[in-house]
Amino acid sequence: MIDIGVNLGGLKMATPVATASGTFGYGFEYAGAIDYSKIGAVTAKGIRMDPWPGNPMPRHSEVFGGLVNAIGLQGTGIDHFLDITVPHYMEQVKPAPPMIVNIWGGSVEEYAEVARRLTEAAATKECSAIAAIECNVSCPNVKEGGHTFGQDPEVLRTLVSAVREKTSLPLIVKLAPNVPDIRLYVKACEYGGADALSLINTIPAMVIDIERRKPVLANRTGGLSGRCVHPVAVKLVYDAHKSTKLPILAMGGIYEPEDAIELLLAGATAVAVGTATFSDPSTAGRVCDGIVAYCERHGFSSVSEVTGALVE
Amino acid sequence: MTDASAKIVEHVEIGAGYRRLVLDAPEMASELTPGQFVHVRVPTLEASALRRPFSVFDADDGKVIILYKMVGRGTAALNLVKTGDTVNVLGPLGHGFPTDCRGTALLVGGGYGIAPLHFLAKALKASGHDSVEVFIGGRTSNDLLAVDRFRALGVSVHLATNDGSEGVKGLVIDPLDDVLAGLREAGRAFELFACGPDPMLKAVALRATGTGSRGWISMDRHMICGVGACYACIQKTVRGNSRCCIEGPVFRAEDLVWE
Numbered sequence: 001m002i003d004i005g006v007n008l009g010g011l012k013m014a015t016p017v018a019t020a021s022g023t024f025g026y027g028f029e030y031a032g033a034i035d036y037s038k039i040g041a042v043t044a045k046g047i048r049m050d051p052w053p054g055n056p057m058p059r060h061s062e063v064f065g066g067l068v069n070a071i072g073l074q075g076t077g078i079d080h081f082l083d084i085t086v087p088h089y090m091e092q093v094k095p096a097p098p099m100i101v102n103i104w105g106g107s108v109e110e111y112a113e114v115a116r117r118l119t120e121a122a123a124t125k126e127c128s129a130i131a132a133i134e135c136n137v138s139c140p141n142v143k144e145g146g147h148t149f150g151q152d153p154e155v156l157r158t159l160v161s162a163v164r165e166k167t168s169l170p171l172i173v174k175l176a177p178n179v180p181d182i183r184l185y186v187k188a189c190e191y192g193g194a195d196a197l198s199l200i201n202t203i204p205a206m207v208i209d210i211e212r213r214k215p216v217l218a219n220r221t222g223g224l225s226g227r228c229v230h231p232v233a234v235k236l237v238y239d240a241h242k243s244t245k246l247p248i249l250a251m252g253g254i255y256e257p258e259d260a261i262e263l264l265l266a267g268a269t270a271v272a273v274g275t276a277t278f279s280d281p282s283t284a285g286r287v288c289d290g291i292v293a294y295c296e297r298h299g300f301s302s303v304s305e306v307t308g309a310l311v312e
Numbered sequence: 313m314t315d316a317s318a319k320i321v322e323h324v325e326i327g328a329g330y331r332r333l334v335l336d337a338p339e340m341a342s343e344l345t346p347g348q349f350v351h352v353r354v355p356t357l358e359a360s361a362l363r364r365p366f367s368v369f370d371a372d373d374g375k376v377i378i379l380y381k382m383v384g385r386g387t388a389a390l391n392l393v394k395t396g397d398t399v400n401v402l403g404p405l406g407h408g409f410p411t412d413c414r415g416t417a418l419l420v421g422g423g424y425g426i427a428p429l430h431f432l433a434k435a436l437k438a439s440g441h442d443s444v445e446v447f448i449g450g451r452t453s454n455d456l457l458a459v460d461r462f463r464a465l466g467v468s469v470h471l472a473t474n475d476g477s478e479g480v481k482g483l484v485i486d487p488l489d490d491v492l493a494g495l496r497e498a499g500r501a502f503e504l505f506a507c508g509p510d511p512m513l514k515a516v517a518l519r520a521t522g523t524g525s526r527g528w529i530s531m532d533r534h535m536i537c538g539v540g541a542c543y544a545c546i547q548k549t550v551r552g553n554s555r556c557c558i559e560g561p562v563f564r565a566e567d568l569v570w571e
Contacts, residue, residue, distance in 0.1 A: 025541030029558075032313045033402060033539070045543070053553050060536055060544045062362050062385075067536070074543045074553055227360040255360055278362055278537050279353060281315050281402065 002295040003302035004288070006040065008270050009195030009247050010170035011098065011132040013040030016303045017260065017288045020251045020274030021045060021102035021134060021174070022071065023225075026085045028092035030281050036093050038285035040270060043100040044085075046136050047118075049110050051077040055142075056218035061207040066226025066253075067275050068205045070219035073104060073142050078117050086127045098131030100172065104139065108149075108162045111135065116166040133169050134249075135160065135194075138176030138201035140223045150176045153188040160192025172249060174198035175240075177229075182236050183243040190244055196269070198249045199240055200233045226275040229253045234266050241267020241308055255283065257290020264291070264306040313539070314339060315402045321375065323395050328454040330381050330424060331391060333366075338374035340403055346432035347408025347507075347530055347562045350376065351538035353400040356389040363402065364390065365535045365557070367507065369427040369458070370434065376401070379427045379457060405538050406561050409528050411435050415501025416443040419467075420488055420516050422508030423455050428530055429507055430458055433467050445470065445491060449484025449512065453477040484508075485515045492519060504565065506530065520565040527565025531556050 006016045018041040024030070027042040054074025061068045076085070081101075090096045101118050105111040115133055122130035137150030137159065149159045160173055173189045175182065177200035189197060202223025207216040215221070233252025241248060250268030253275070254260050260271040276283040291303060300306055322334035340350065351363040364386040370377040382388050393399060409432050417436055419429040426448055436444050444467040450456045451474045462469050470487040471479025480487050495502050506516035507530035520527020533545040533556040540558030547556045548569040554560065 023537075023542060025537075025539070029537070029539045029541040033315045051552075054543060054546070057546050058534065059546065060534070060542075065358070065360060067362065069536075069542075069544065071543045074546075276360065278542065279360060280400070281539075 070222035164193035350403035425508030
């Protein structure tokens with residue numbers, strides 16, 4: 001028997017495969033269509049204090065090997081999330097995999113307050129699925145939030161420290177791929193007191209309608225995800241892992257088990273399936289099965305042994 | 313909702329650029345209601361390509377029937393799928409049309425937008441609702457789909473083409489307005505149901521809003537997930553940014569906000 005449980009900075013996952021924020025709603029949307037038992041954690045869509053309308057339409061464009069989106073973090077705000085959404089998730093999905101809650105805000109204070117509210121709620125029965133916080137400092141699609149905090153290591157450290165002060169939940173920071181040296185940001189997260197890292201967010205991208213001579217997305221630019229970003233993720237996870245002991249939740253173009261295994265070998269402790277869920281909702285389960293088969297084939301007795309097991 | 317593989321039992325051209333796809337999907341067929349849609353993984357596209365949503369023309373006898381027009385990369389690829397092949401189908405998805413219609417049911421469709429209206433007309437007739445009038449519009453007579461199928465259901469059919477090659481010359485709204493005028497004069501209740509291009513939907517929605525009659529509008533927006541998880545297929549409504557895939561695709565006419 002392969003031990004497939006992993007510990008992501010204090011977040012205990014029964015399997016090494018999570019779902020990525022923004023691609024899996026609030027966890028319950030796929031109920032009935034997929035087997036949740038192979039999902040180690042679901043990641044909820046980005047939450048901030050107040051409701052947020054998101055970007056105008058069109059919000060996405062399919063490209064070869066991927067998807068460019070600028071949804072713009074539409075969401076109902078923390079009150080609705082805690083009162084309605086999380087309890088609904090726990091009713092609809094039984095047993096409910098632990099939930100990582102992706103958070104964002106317009107200020108350091110807002111991030112910290114959302115984190116405090118989540119931490120408080122996680123102690124209640126109705127919201128006990130809340131198991132970790134993922135700080136989004138890298139959404140390319142919202143001017144005000146996210147990205148601003150992820151591009152300057154000093155600002156990032158301040159933000160992570162402020163959130164850390166307000167939460168005892170495992171704190172994951174989701175980093176941007178489009179930085180000159182990922183190690184600076186990794187260190188900022190370490191100094192700020194993060195428990196784990198998420199890599200990668202989408203890569204800034206643009207699609208143009210040549211007949212209309214206009215950008216396809218109403219937001220003009222968006223974030224690229226899907227199969228084509230996978231090698232970028234592998235490189236960044238590899239670089240990040242070399243520079244830190246913090247566990248890494250790796251995402252970026254995982255469609256097949258082999259994609260996930262590459263990321264584990266590069267240094268990830270766990271992986272998250274994102275865009276692939278849209279074409280095949282059962283991808284996470286399939287990836288989990290494939291990781292187990294790989295461990296068996298290569299004589300690993302646990303998935304955690306695969307982490308960073310790259311031969312160099 | 314299930315994600316199941318379904319065998320294609322028929323896939324034929326039914327007119328200029330329009331095709332009919334028949335899936336053997338008993339569970340899906342028994343669960344589908346008019347106006348709902350299915351999300352199809354097109355096997356002739358690369359594996360990472362998004363699914364394509366299709367409204368349902370009919371769901372009966374274990375079969376799910378889709379009408380589509382080749383409009384882009386997805387439908388061009390779907391065109392290559394052969395009888396006997398299998399496709400993955402996620403569904404039933406979304407909120408469809410209500411079938412507790414009060415008064416005369418006026419179904420207004422353009423192009424392949426008539427697909428869910430056929431399913432609805434059939435359900436209305438099956439539930440004993442006799443007063444059903446269907447308005448089918450298109451650019452030319454080639455775009456008037458399934459007219460015989462509607463007539464076979466025993467509903468009144470009104471046709472309109474932009475070039476006058478069949479039915480009334482003009483917009484499908486023209487014959488609709490004539491019938492509406494008659495119903496209003498006679499003080500008879502009616503409900504509107506529409507699916508098709510946006511300008512047509514807006515025109516129908518305006519004819520229901522504020523009249524005391526109910527209108528049900530099926531919106532067609534590019535989708536990603538189809539289940540409410542990604543927030544890509546937004547339709548502005550009085551409640552804010554609603555998701556077409558789960559809060560729709562059928563919306564109440566008075567809830568829609570037109571840009």
